[in-house]
C-alpha cells in the first residue's frame with residue numbers, strides 16, 4: 236500500500252503505454268522538486284513490447300539517471316499484478332481507457348486515467364461503478380484543473396471581485412495536427428480509437444468554461460446549463476473542429492454565456508481565453524490551453540469613444556520548476572488522496588467526470604458524431 240506515514244505521502248506508479256503523454260507525465264514525476272508535498276516512484280511500465288518499454292526508460296531516465304528504473308513488462312497485465320504498484324496511470328488512446336481501468340480496478344489498484352475518461356458516459360459509468368464497488372481511488376487526469384491558476388482565478392473573481400459579475404467567457408484550443416500525413420491508425424485520426432477534436436482538446440475548453448461560469452462548482456453542485464448549442468465539422472468520421480456555446484441561467488448572477496472552440500486545423504493564439512465581467516476582464520495566456528502560463532486582470536472597462544482610459548492591469552504568472560510541464564500537481568493530489576484513504580478527488584470528482592462525459596455525448600449526438608463504442 237501507499238506510504239501513509241506522517242512524512243509526505245509516497246506512491247508507486249505503474250504506467251501503461253509509452254507514447255507522448257506517458258513520456259511527459261513520467262518526466263515530470265522524475266524531475267527534482269525540493270519542496271514537493273509528495274514522493275513518486277515509477278515502479279513499473281507496461282508496453283506492447285519489451286523493446287519499446289526499455290527504449291522508453293532509456294530515453295525518459297536519461298535526464299535523471301539516479302532515479303530508480305521501473306520494472307518493464309511486455310504487456311499491461313504485469314503492471315496490474317505487480318505488488319510494488321499502488322496506482323496505475325493509463326496513458327493509452329481513449330478507446331482503451333475503459334478496459335485498462337477495469338483491469339486495474341479488478342487487480343485492486345488505484346487509477347489515474349488520462350482524459351477523456353472514456354469514449355462516452357455509458358463507459359464512464361461502468362468504470363465508476365467498478366471502482367466504487369472495489370473501493371479503489373480513481374480519477375480522470377484533467378491535469379490543468381490542478382494548476383495554481385484556478386485558485387488564483389477564484390481569488391480574483393469571487394474573493395476580490397476584481398471584474399464584477401462574470402457575464403461572458405471565450406476560449407479557443409487550436410492545436411494544429413498534421414492530419415494529412417498521420418498514419419490511418421493514429422489515435423488522432425482513427426475513429427475506432429476515439430479520434431476527434433472534441434474528446435481530445437475540446438474537453439479542456441469545456442472544462443475552463445465549466446469552472447468559470449459554473450462558479451467553480453463540480454459534479455452535482457454544478458449549476459444547470461440552460462442551453463447547449465454546437466456545431467461539429469466532421470471529416471472522415473471525426474470532428475476536425477467544433478464550436479460549443481453554453482448558456483448558464485442558474486449560475487450565481489444568472490445569464491452567462493461561454494463560447495468554446497477547438498480545432499485540429501490551426502494553432503491557437505497565446506492569449507487563448509477571455510473572461511468578461513461587469514467591471515473588468517481577465518485574459519488567460521500560455522503555451523496552450525492545457526498548459527496555462529497565467530492571466531492578466533484588467534480592472535475597468537474598455538473606454539468608449541472620447542472617454543478617458545481608467546483601466547489598470549496586473550499579471551499573475553504560474554511558477555514551476557524548470558523543464559517541467561505541471562503534471563506533478565495532479566500526481567501530488569492523487570498521492571494525498573490515496574495516503575488519506577480517499578477514493579475520489581475533490582477537485583475532479585467522479586460525478587464531474589460523468590457530467591462532462593454526458594455533456595460531450597449530447598454535443599456529439601446533436602452534431603451527428605458517433606463512435607463504434609456508442610453502439611455497444
Ligand SMILES: NC(=O)C1=CN([C@@H]2O[C@H](COP(=O)(O)OP(=O)(O)OC[C@H]3O[C@@H](n4cnc5c(N)ncnc54)[C@H](OP(=O)(O)O)[C@@H]3O)[C@@H](O)[C@H]2O)C=CC1
Pocket residue numbers: 251252253254255256257281282283284287288326327328329331349350351376378420422435525
Ligand atoms: N493530459 C494531457 O496533456 C494529454 C493527454 N493525452 C491523452 O493520453 C492518451 C494517449 O495519448 P498520446 O500519448 O498522445 O498517444 P500516443 O499515440 O502517443 O501513445 C499511446 C500509447 O498507447 C499504447 N497503445 C496501446 N494500444 C494502442 C493502439 N491501438 N494504438 C496506439 N497506441 C496504443 C502505445 O504504447 P505501447 O505500445 O508501449 O503499449 C502508445 O505508445 C489519450 O487518451 C490522450 O487524450 C495525450 C496528450 C496530452
Ligand SMILES: O=C1OC[C@@H](O)[C@H](O)[C@H]1O
Pocket residue numbers: 410435436525
Ligand atoms: O490533452 C492534450 O493536450 C495537448 C494536445 O497536444 C493533445 O493532443 C491532447 O491529448
